[in-house]
Amino acid sequence: MNTTAQILQNNIQKILDIWMQNQLADASLRDDLISNEELRRQSEELLSGLARATASGNVENIYAPEYEPVTEILSDISITRARQGFSPRETGMYVLSLKQAISQVLEEQLSDKPETLYKELLKLNLLLDNLSVITFETFIKGREEVILRQTDEISEISTPVIRVWEGILALPIIGTLDSARTQVVMENLLQEIVNTGSSIAILDISGVPAVDSLVAQHLIKTVSATRLMGAECIISGIRAEIAQTIVHLGIDLSNIKTKASLANALQLAFSMRNVEVRKINKNTGISLTR
């Protein structure tokens, strides 16, 4: 057993106290995300794991089997922190403040042997730097998982085909249209046209932030495919700036029915299907006659 390991073993409570003090004194402490008791429990677990691992005599190679419990605890902590919304700095400082605490104790214990102190500090630095790299890796992995899940969710919820009336479908498109999404949108729409036997589809692009020539081409493709199926397609929700871009880019939408708002498109769809919406005088309800 070497010196660091021994000191770590003997002073575990003291190191923990100093470490907790450092963490609590730090301005970046997030007591809104994690309670002090929870933080202390996590820290104690990690520290005792570290003490057990160093007791084997290995203070260099953190990929050795005796370090597995330590890296596991650390990964758990940083993944949880990534999900809870800790910043990278806060997560990084967690391990780095442990280094400070151990250094402080080592300094006290070995003040009469500067040479040993120097060597031990070097080893300790190396070990904890490696551990903080692991922390960062898992932190970023945790964040990426969150992002990936959100991407999946967005693509899942972003292409609903709504049946607004008998024979009339509406498809509000929200977010940028790229090739992959156009494919999904087109497939969903065409399948729904077959399933419901609808003859009119309204494509609402009020949720599309910008229309460039590529997006316009995707829209034209969708309209053409719908027409081939034997249904009519109306594009609605064209904002002023989108109209400007379309004309400036020289995109020809003249043979596509376009309307400014979904309400106008629905009105057009009604008249195409010979449906009339009118007010009843007696009560304020709406009567729909076909």
Add this chain to the structure above:
Amino acid sequence: MDRIPILKMGSFLLVTIQVDLYDRLALTLENDLITMVSRTGAKGVLIDISAVSIVDSFMGRILGNIASMSRIMDAETVVVGMQPAVAITLVELGLTLQGVHTALDVEKGMELLHSKIGITDEPEEDEEGPDDSND
């Protein structure tokens, strides 16, 4: 040799394609159909491709050709029942079948043909032609 049957229904011709079209068959169909249009003086051609699951550029061109030829001979063409996958393929190939009318199914296709040609009566007509045909 295989042939796709062409049925005469009043003043319309009805073609249902139940097999996958290969090039020779498509060419024969084009030929037969145009001959039929000229012989019967049909006012409309309805092609049901609901059973066709594979389509290529040649097939797309044949459909376009049939429509153009029929138009010259004063008959409207309606293609009905196109599968979503077929529609997507045709669009990706850049064949939007300009000039071809489309409908969801045979029933709607018939309605469309009637409205195009200006017949308001029901399709079951044993008479050889509508009395108010305006051509």
